Each structure stands twice: as structure tokens, then as C-alpha cells.
Amino acid sequence: MRVLMKKGLVLVVISGVLLLALIHLWSPEMKPNVDISRKQRSHIESLLKKRNKDAVSSYQDVPYTIKLSVARQLAYNACECHAEKHTLPLALPHLLFPQVWAHNLNHAYLESDSDPEGVKGRRDKEYSSFQRRSYSAADLLIVAEANSPLQFPTQGVEVRPMKTILIPGLGLKQDPRPTHMVSLTATMGTLDVAATVDGVSITGEGQKTMRLSSSLLSTLNRQLQFVSYTNTLFHPKTADTVQYGSEGHQAAFTIKVGHNASPKLYNSGSNEEYNISALVTIATKTFLRYDKLEALIASVRRYYPTVLIVIADDNQRPQPVTGPYVDQYIMPYGKGWFAGRNLAVSQVTTKYVLWVDDDFIFTESTKLEKMVDILEKTTLDMVGGAVTEVTGYSATYRHTFSVDQGDSEGDCLHVRQGYYHTIEGFPDCVVADAVINFFMARTDKMLRIGFDPRLARRGHLEFFVDALGSLHVGSCSDVKIGHASKIHLPWTKSEAEKGYDAFRYSSSAGEGRVHTELYYFKNRLKCMSSN
Known part of the structure; x- marks a missing residue:
């Protein structure tokens, strides 16, 4: 009888183990909870932005002279809506000189709305939502601080087709020497400077390859803050690889070329609850x-x-x-x-x-x-x-x-x-x-x-x-x-x-x-x- 009880106990234990194993196999796998809310910025990104700002804002005490031919081409994120007016006394000016027309959409749309501020608020909310959805961490500007001794942006530099930008984050960190020199070479655009700094020699302005040199490192780094890039080869979505070098050191970074994605916003009414x-x-x-x-x-x-x-x-x-x-x-x-x-x-x-x-x-x-x-x-x-x-x-x-x-x-x-x-x-x-x-x-x-x-x-x-x-x-x-x-x-x-x-x-x-x-x-x- 005792032997039978022992066998029965063993069978119960084995059955229990098998049951636990089956429960483990059949039970759904525990999945983690992940936050996929539309957070556009993170703490790390804020730190990167601060570091980038520190890296590109040095040498503010070095004077410079604006180069208007380049500076006028830069985007200032303040577009205006102006139509052209013909001043020539011609009978058919619109045939000889096609006129640029402009339509102020803000005025035309909002003036007939009973709640213009509400419409603007809804549009701002929709646009913020669009920006959060379309944002990628790969769009964030990151500057690799000099350790090679070249400093340059590793990502986040963009230019619209056929437009001009300043290249952020360029710099050189090296020990004093008679001459400090850097060179840049682009493939889909040209390089120039939006301002000149005394004591810096520049060759190749407006060309695909540009060289800059100076006996003072501070003036060269100040000049590098005004280096511009102009896209000359149109493509709706591509990138230019810019070669950046200095006396035996070589680096490369990309400038994305393309139009911004056009937002598609929906005016879904003014109710706070979902309509x-x-x-x-x-x-x-x-x-x-x-x-x-x-x-x-x-x-x-x-x-x-x-x-x-x-x-x-x-x-x-x-x-x-x-x-x-x-x-x-x-x-x-x-x-x-x-x-x-x-x-x-x-x-x-x-x-x-x-x-x-x-x-x-x-x-x-x-x-x-x-x-x-x-x-x-x-x-x-x-x-x-x-x-x-x-x-x-x-x-x-x-x-x-x-x-x-x-x-x-x-x-x-x-x-x-x-x-x-x-x-x-x-x-x-x-x-x-x-x-x-x-x-x-x-x-x-x-x-x-x-x-x-x-x-x-x-x-x-x-x-x-x-x-x-x-x-x-x-x-x-x-x-x-x-x-x-x-x-x-x-x-x-x-x-x-x-x-x-x-x-x-x-x-x-x-x-x-x-x-x-x-x-x-x-x-x-x-x-x-x-x-």
C-alpha cells in the first residue's frame, strides 16, 4: 500500500509539472507597454540641441563683413506674399512681361469666417499634429565636435532644391601652426561664404571646391560659420555628400536635398469632443x-x-x-x-x-x-x-x-x-x-x-x-x-x-x-x- 501511495504521489507531481509546462506554453507571451504618443522632442534631443548651439556659437567676438550676393539667397523663415506691379507704359505688359500674382489666403479665407481665431487655432493644432507624425530623430541636427581635428554636422542639414543655406557646425580644432587650412568639395552644388572675415584667404568661391586658410585659428573658425551651400542640380529627394578635409584628415557629411512634405490638414470643426x-x-x-x-x-x-x-x-x-x-x-x-x-x-x-x-x-x-x-x-x-x-x-x-x-x-x-x-x-x-x-x-x-x-x-x-x-x-x-x-x-x-x-x-x-x-x-x- 505504501508503495502504491508513493507511485501515486510521483504521478501527481509529474502531472503538476506537465500542467505548469502546458500553461506556460499556452499562456500568451507578456508584451511590454510602449509609449507611441506623439512626442516630438526628447530629453536627449534637448541636450544635443544645446551642445550644437554651444559648438556653433563660439568666436562671436571675431568681426566679419556681410557678402550680400550670397546672404540675399539665404532663407530666413519669414516668407511674404507680394504681387508684382508693372511700371513700364506698355499697352500689353502682361504679354511681354508676365506678371507675378499673389493671393493672401489668410485674408481671403478668414475674413468670411465667423470665428477666425478658432479656425487659426484648429489649423495650428492640426499642423502641430502633422509635424509630430512626420518628425524623425534622423532629422535632428547633430554636430560631431572636433576630434580628428575636423568638426562638422553628421546629420540634419537640409536644403530646398536650387536654394542656399549656411552649413552649420563647421570648425577646426588643432594646435597653433603657421597656417590653418580646410577644404570642402560638393558634387550637387556650389560653395561660398555669406560674409568674409579679415585675415582669411578664400579660393573657389561659387565653385564646387573651396579652400579657406588663415594664420589664426579663431578667424578661420569664425569664417567657417559663414560657409554656404547652394544646390544647383535639381532632384526632389536626394543628398549631396560634401568632402571636408584639413592637412591629412578627411571627413564627409551629407546635405539632404528636397522639398518639404506638404502638410494635409483637415478642418473638422470646433467642438472639443470628437465630431x-x-x-x-x-x-x-x-x-x-x-x-x-x-x-x-x-x-x-x-x-x-x-x-x-x-x-x-x-x-x-x-x-x-x-x-x-x-x-x-x-x-x-x-x-x-x-x-x-x-x-x-x-x-x-x-x-x-x-x-x-x-x-x-x-x-x-x-x-x-x-x-x-x-x-x-x-x-x-x-x-x-x-x-x-x-x-x-x-x-x-x-x-x-x-x-x-x-x-x-x-x-x-x-x-x-x-x-x-x-x-x-x-x-x-x-x-x-x-x-x-x-x-x-x-x-x-x-x-x-x-x-x-x-x-x-x-x-x-x-x-x-x-x-x-x-x-x-x-x-x-x-x-x-x-x-x-x-x-x-x-x-x-x-x-x-x-x-x-x-x-x-x-x-x-x-x-x-x-x-x-x-x-x-x-x-x-x-x-x-x-x-
């Missing part, structure tokens, strides 16, 4: 499911009576879908899934677009305010929700991507279920690379990425592969939408449902080849893996 009708448009694509579409619209109107619904319709015999705040756009027959997405999103004028399938149903858990809140308070471009089936099961379809660099045959894409981390302040939200087919996104980002119209019947993951690297994606499990039941006995299906199934779920070798071609050729992949 969903002014912020969000609902977009969907329908085909042979007008009954499902009507149910979707009815459920939307129950919770959001004035939100605009945009419908892309590629039915062979379209039926008018009428009602307030409904726009129906007819497409060529069977044009397809992604073509319909392109059409619907192209007609959205609000800041955000909510994509839903035409057989979804809004419920009390479909809180668009929550989606707007996380998009407004974080750097996310898109946030997905959860789709609840009639069984009560909710799916979020969260995936992460990783791309391994390959050889001449292409790269390898690995798709895995899961997410990167939870979002601080939003415990039910995580960051991923792909989410379910119920999402809210920034309209301008959707338009920029687009949907490949070759995907006519099926396609979802392909969009997120195209968006990889340019779309910041999140998913919130506490925002849910219902899904119409797909459980139908074959003999109870309508002719429309049978036609939809035949069109939607049929497959062909040609269609499969399209999907393969997109991954292989467009995305340059040789391999995909998924779990």
Missing part, C-alpha cells in the same frame, strides 16, 4: 449583396445617423441605394475588390476613413470614438478592431512581418500571428503589421499607398505588404463590429447568394498567378512563410 461625422467617412464595396448592405446601413444609422457612407458598386445590374448621407458610385461590372476600395477611398474628404465589408453590422461595441481617440493621440496611421461572429467569437487577425534580405533571386517575407507590444494608455490596443478587414485609417495614407486593382476577388494581406515600412498599424480588441451569419443551408440560399458564392469563391490558375506575380515581381520576394 465623428466631421472626422470619419465609412467606405465599403458591395457586390450581389444588397440585402446585407441595407442591413449595414440601417445599423450605422442607429448609432451614427449623419456619418457619410461611400459605396463602391460593381454589380451587373446596379440597384439604387438611397437615403441621407449615402453616396453610391457605380463601377464596371465585376471590376473587383481592390478597385472598389480605391474608388471608395478616393471619394473620402474627411480626416479618417473607416473600412467595413458590406455584410458587417454595427453594434453597441462599435465605438468609432475609441478608434479616433487612439489615432489622435498616437503616431498610428491605422487601427483595426475585432469582428464578432454570430457564435460570439471575436477575431482581430493580428500579424507581424519580417523581411530577410536575400540574394539576386529576391527577399524572404515571414508572416506570423501576433503583435509587437501593447500601447501605453490603451491596454486593449497593440501594434502589429496587419489587422482585420475592419479598420480606421488616415485617408491621406490610404490614398498614398493604394490598393492594387488586379486583386479582383480576394486580397487583404497584399495591401499590408505594400504598406510595410510606411504604415504604422495598431489593433484594438475593445472596438467590435458584428458579422452577418454565413451559415445557410444550400437549399435556403437566394439566387443572389448563390451567384455571389460562385463569383467570390471560385478559383482559377490565372487568378492564383496574379497573387504570385504581385509577391514575386512587384514586392521582389522569392519566399513567403506564415503560421
Whole structure:
């Protein structure tokens, strides 16, 4: 009996260990909370700015003389709006000398508004949000203080195409000697000085290579603070590598050349609370499911009576879908899934677009305010929700991507279920690379990425592969939408449902080849893996 008790005890212990191991394997991996709020500056960046300022503000006591031919070309961040006036007594001056016109938008727009200060405040808020979203730490000016003995900017120097800037942070730190000398060589522009300092010899002004020398290190360093760069080769987005050297020491730094990204701001009203009708448009694509579409619209109107619904319709015999705040756009027959997405999103004028399938149903858990809140308070471009089936099961379809660099045959894409981390302040939200087919996104980002119209019947993951690297994606499990039941006995299906199934779920070798071609050729992949 004692032997049996010992064996039973051993079995209990082993079973307990196995149970703990299974719990450990089955339990979700603990992910860290990460703050992705729109913080534009950090403590480290503030320290870098102070150090940069100290590095470039020395030698203030060394006198200089402004060189007007160069100084006039510099940008002073104070643009003005002036029209040209003809003074020549000619009958047709506008034909011989085309006149520059100017339109004061501030005056023209604000003078007819009942709350001009409110409009200005909203625009300032939107612009600040845009700056925070588009800011990158790689844009911060960093000056490598002299230790080689060259001092120069390592990043953060930019010039508009065909414009002139002062190159910040140039300097030389070395022991006294009869002559101190530096040289600079550019490839996409010319070098000059905006002011001259007595005692400094300069050759190559206005050329690609310029040399500066002086018997006094202080005067040479003061002169280096006025070195200018003028871009002469237009390209919308590139960089010039400037060679910088002094007596056996060589360095290089880049000057980014390009236009600033034009902001796209949305005037969504003056209410402090989120005005969903002014912020969000609902977009969907329908085909042979007008009954499902009507149910979707009815459920939307129950919770959001004035939100605009945009419908892309590629039915062979379209039926008018009428009602307030409904726009129906007819497409060529069977044009397809992604073509319909392109059409619907192209007609959205609000800041955000909510994509839903035409057989979804809004419920009390479909809180668009929550989606707007996380998009407004974080750097996310898109946030997905959860789709609840009639069984009560909710799916979020969260995936992460990783791309391994390959050889001449292409790269390898690995798709895995899961997410990167939870979002601080939003415990039910995580960051991923792909989410379910119920999402809210920034309209301008959707338009920029687009949907490949070759995907006519099926396609979802392909969009997120195209968006990889340019779309910041999140998913919130506490925002849910219902899904119409797909459980139908074959003999109870309508002719429309049978036609939809035949069109939607049929497959062909040609269609499969399209999907393969997109991954292989467009995305340059040789391999995909998924779990």
C-alpha cells in the first residue's frame, strides 16, 4: 500500500509539472507597454540641441563683413506674399512681361469666417499634429565636435532644391601652426561664404571646391560659420555628400536635398469632443449583396445617423441605394475588390476613413470614438478592431512581418500571428503589421499607398505588404463590429447568394498567378512563410 501511495504521489507531481509546462506554453507571451504618443522632442534631443548651439556659437567676438550676393539667397523663415506691379507704359505688359500674382489666403479665407481665431487655432493644432507624425530623430541636427581635428554636422542639414543655406557646425580644432587650412568639395552644388572675415584667404568661391586658410585659428573658425551651400542640380529627394578635409584628415557629411512634405490638414470643426461625422467617412464595396448592405446601413444609422457612407458598386445590374448621407458610385461590372476600395477611398474628404465589408453590422461595441481617440493621440496611421461572429467569437487577425534580405533571386517575407507590444494608455490596443478587414485609417495614407486593382476577388494581406515600412498599424480588441451569419443551408440560399458564392469563391490558375506575380515581381520576394 505504501508503495502504491508513493507511485501515486510521483504521478501527481509529474502531472503538476506537465500542467505548469502546458500553461506556460499556452499562456500568451507578456508584451511590454510602449509609449507611441506623439512626442516630438526628447530629453536627449534637448541636450544635443544645446551642445550644437554651444559648438556653433563660439568666436562671436571675431568681426566679419556681410557678402550680400550670397546672404540675399539665404532663407530666413519669414516668407511674404507680394504681387508684382508693372511700371513700364506698355499697352500689353502682361504679354511681354508676365506678371507675378499673389493671393493672401489668410485674408481671403478668414475674413468670411465667423470665428477666425478658432479656425487659426484648429489649423495650428492640426499642423502641430502633422509635424509630430512626420518628425524623425534622423532629422535632428547633430554636430560631431572636433576630434580628428575636423568638426562638422553628421546629420540634419537640409536644403530646398536650387536654394542656399549656411552649413552649420563647421570648425577646426588643432594646435597653433603657421597656417590653418580646410577644404570642402560638393558634387550637387556650389560653395561660398555669406560674409568674409579679415585675415582669411578664400579660393573657389561659387565653385564646387573651396579652400579657406588663415594664420589664426579663431578667424578661420569664425569664417567657417559663414560657409554656404547652394544646390544647383535639381532632384526632389536626394543628398549631396560634401568632402571636408584639413592637412591629412578627411571627413564627409551629407546635405539632404528636397522639398518639404506638404502638410494635409483637415478642418473638422470646433467642438472639443470628437465630431465623428466631421472626422470619419465609412467606405465599403458591395457586390450581389444588397440585402446585407441595407442591413449595414440601417445599423450605422442607429448609432451614427449623419456619418457619410461611400459605396463602391460593381454589380451587373446596379440597384439604387438611397437615403441621407449615402453616396453610391457605380463601377464596371465585376471590376473587383481592390478597385472598389480605391474608388471608395478616393471619394473620402474627411480626416479618417473607416473600412467595413458590406455584410458587417454595427453594434453597441462599435465605438468609432475609441478608434479616433487612439489615432489622435498616437503616431498610428491605422487601427483595426475585432469582428464578432454570430457564435460570439471575436477575431482581430493580428500579424507581424519580417523581411530577410536575400540574394539576386529576391527577399524572404515571414508572416506570423501576433503583435509587437501593447500601447501605453490603451491596454486593449497593440501594434502589429496587419489587422482585420475592419479598420480606421488616415485617408491621406490610404490614398498614398493604394490598393492594387488586379486583386479582383480576394486580397487583404497584399495591401499590408505594400504598406510595410510606411504604415504604422495598431489593433484594438475593445472596438467590435458584428458579422452577418454565413451559415445557410444550400437549399435556403437566394439566387443572389448563390451567384455571389460562385463569383467570390471560385478559383482559377490565372487568378492564383496574379497573387504570385504581385509577391514575386512587384514586392521582389522569392519566399513567403506564415503560421
